[in-house]
Amino acid sequence: MLSSEAKTGTFAATGPMSTPREGHTETVLVSGTVLVADGNGGGGPLSTAELYNPVSGLFALTGTMTSKRDYASATLLGSGDVLIAGSGNSGPFLASAKLYSPGAGTFAATGSM
Secondary structure, eight states: OOOHHHHHTOOOOOOOOSSOOBSOEEEEOTTSOEEEEOOBOSSSBEEEEEEEETTTTEEEEEEEEEEEESSOEEEEOTTSOEEEEOOOTTSOOOOOEEEEETTTTEEEEEOOO
16 A cells, blocks of 8 residues: 555655665665665774664664674575675675574675675
8 A cells, every 4th residue: 555645746854864874775664664784984884784663664673783884785585584795885895794693683694795
């Protein structure tokens, strides 16, 4: 079901993120929540992630990542996990990847590129 904003093509304010960020990833999870991960908070790459709940309009911190990165790529896998790979703009460039498990709310290292 579409929100009233989606039906009318308008924007509405929602709750603030815990950390301002740019160059982050956003991935809609199977549950309908949105994983917002990595990015740059103005002082360099971040290692934080948060979940956005579109029903409540609130963000909540989730999991701690093993490395800081920004301008990465995130892909929702068939398992429901999210693969986050690479890093860019602010450096260091990373060949590592990690998996986010929504059920556990955790990140784990996985194979390198």
